[in-house]
Structure formats: structure tokens, C-alpha cells
Amino acid sequence: QVQLQESGPGLVNSSETLSLTCKLSGDSLITYYWSWIRQTPGKGLEWIGYVYPTGHTAYNPSLKSRVTISADKSKNQFSLKLTSVTAADTALYYCARGTMVGDRWFDPWGQGILVTVSS
Amino acid sequence: EIVLTQSPGILSLSPGDRATLSCVASQSVSSSYLAWYHQKPGQAPRLLIYGASKRATGIPDRFSGSGSGTDFTLTISRLEPEDFGIYYCQQYVNSVFTFGPGTKVDLK
Numbered sequence: 444q445v446q447l448q449e450s451g452p453g454l455v456n457s458s459e460t461l462s463l464t465c466k467l468s469g470d471s472l473i474t475y476y477w478s479w480i481r482q483t484p485g486k487g488l489e490w491i492g493y494v495y496p497t498g499h500t501a502y503n504p505s506l507k508s509r510v511t512i513s514a515d516k517s518k519n520q521f522s523l524k525l526t527s528v529t530a531a532d533t534a535l536y537y538c539a540r541g542t543m544v545g546d547r548w549f550d551p552w553g554q555g556i557l558v559t560v561s562s
Numbered sequence: 563e564i565v566l567t568q569s570p571g572i573l574s575l576s577p578g579d580r581a582t583l584s585c586v587a588s589q590s591v592s593s594s595y596l597a598w599y600h601q602k603p604g605q606a607p608r609l610l611i612y613g614a615s616k617r618a619t620g621i622p623d624r625f626s627g628s629g630s631g632t633d634f635t636l637t638i639s640r641l642e643p644e645d646f647g648i649y650y651c652q653q654y655v656n657s658v659f660t661f662g663p664g665t666k667v668d669l670k
Contacts, residue, residue, distance in 0.1 A: 478659075488607070488650060488661035503658055537606055547654040548597040550609035550618060 445469040447538050447553035455532075457562045461525040465538030465553055472496050472519050476541045478549060479512060479523045481534040489534075493541060494521050533560045564588050564655045566662035574670040581638040583665045585651035590631050595654035598627055598636045601664075602647040610649075611636060641667070 451463035465477070479491040492502035494512040502510045506525070514521040525532060535557050539549040565588040575581055585596070593614035599607035609618040611627035614634055624639040638645055646669055651662040 487663050488652075490659035490661070501657060545594060546597075546613040546616070547595045547652075547659070548609055548612040548618075549599075549607075549652070549659075550612075552606035552608070555606050 445540065445551055447540065447551060449536060449538050449553045449556040451556060451558070453557055454559050454561055455528055457529055457560055458527055461523070461528050461532060461558055461560075463523045463536055463538075463556060463558070464520055465522070466518075466520045467540075468519070470540070472514055472516050472521065476543050477512075477514060477521045478539050478541045480537045480539055480549065480552070482537065482555070483534045491523065491525075493543075495543070528560045530560050530562060532558070534558060563658070564591070564653065564660060566651055566653060566660060568649075568651060568662040568665045570665060571663075572666045572668065574668055575641055576670045577641050577643055579641050579670075581636075581641055581645075581667055583636040583638075583649050583667075585629075585634040585636070585662050587632045587634075587653060587655075589655070591634075591653045591655055593630050596627075596629070596634050597652045599650045599652065600645070600647055601650065602644075607650060638667075 446468045448466045455461045473496045476493045478493040494514045509526045511524040535555045537552045537555045539552040541549045567586045569584045596614040598611040601607040615627045648664045650664045
């Protein structure tokens, strides 16, 4: 059974860098694409970007200048860094497995981690 | 940027009812790139339908998806108590994934 678990600080100061990690179990990072998605009451679900284990990445243009997603195959985990955060980055952050061959979907998702940006 | 519009915003139904949820895209979407998710309070979204009409693993056959181009539909033939929650559609166009705002299915 594939499971993903997000971890990281629940509180980040404004203008600093948000860093999260997603640990994968029950599957190998060397297949599929691995995404970060966030959810807020105001904007709903927003795809942040993905990483493929080769290092190939793609980001949402709205966040591209501030986002880095990377994969660590040896630890079977991938990470998100979002720089210069503001209150607008306060959200529930999910990691998810996806595919870029044929159909496009996200399954499964992690349970999510709430990150609050403090001013 | 492509926009997904879901309707209705809220659907108040009873167990056993049929639910029909709509997802309209602002421009044509490949059916392969259209998916539906269900989210219960306090939980992550769960994949229901991908490729517009294919049920994900473990999803009961009371869930069905249809549509093409800009208009897609999720149908729940007979609502079970565990089906209440929010349903989202998702598409992939121009190298970006976007989600609709959701339809809330609640108990009448």
C-alpha cells in the first residue's frame, strides 16, 4: 500500500523559506511523478509543481520564481522549498503521486500538513 | 489560464438519491487529462475517476464519469452515507494542473 507522509515546520515567519518533506512508503520514487499541492479556503486546490526522479521538474507559473522541488532517491522522499513566503502562502500542503504518461491524475495523497505564515 | 467551473456549488440530497455534478472548462480539455476527486472533512482528496470515465482502484460502480471537450459530468447513481463531502474536478492543460472550486454534496 502506497503511503505518503508530509513533515516540516507548521509555522514559518514571513519572508522566510518554507521547507517540507514527503516520505514515501510502499513504492519507489524511481517511478511516477511526485507533486506538491496546497489548499486554502480562498483559492481552493492549487498545484505547486512536480519532480521526476531524474531531476526533471515543472512548476505552476504563478509560483515558479519561488519554488524548488527536489527528490532524494536514497531516502525515498521528495521536498518542497518555497521562498519569500507571505500570509498568502498559509495553506494545507499535500504531497501526491502522479503520472505524466497517458492519463493525468494524483493518487494517493498524503494526509496534509498545515503551514501558517506568521508576520 | 484555463478555468474549471463546477456546478452546482451545493447539492442537498438524501441517501439513495442520484447525484449529477458538472465540470465545465473554459477551453477544450483532453479527456485523458480530466479527473475527479472526493474529499471528506479532515481528509485529503481521493481519486475517483481519471481519463474522464475510468474508475480508480477500489471505487464502486455507482460512480461514473462522462463528457468530452469542455463539458464533463460525474454521476453517483445512488448516494451512500459515505459519499457526502466535496467533489473536485482536475485538468491538465498547457503544462499546468488546475482544479475546480468544488461541489459540496450534503445531507438534505
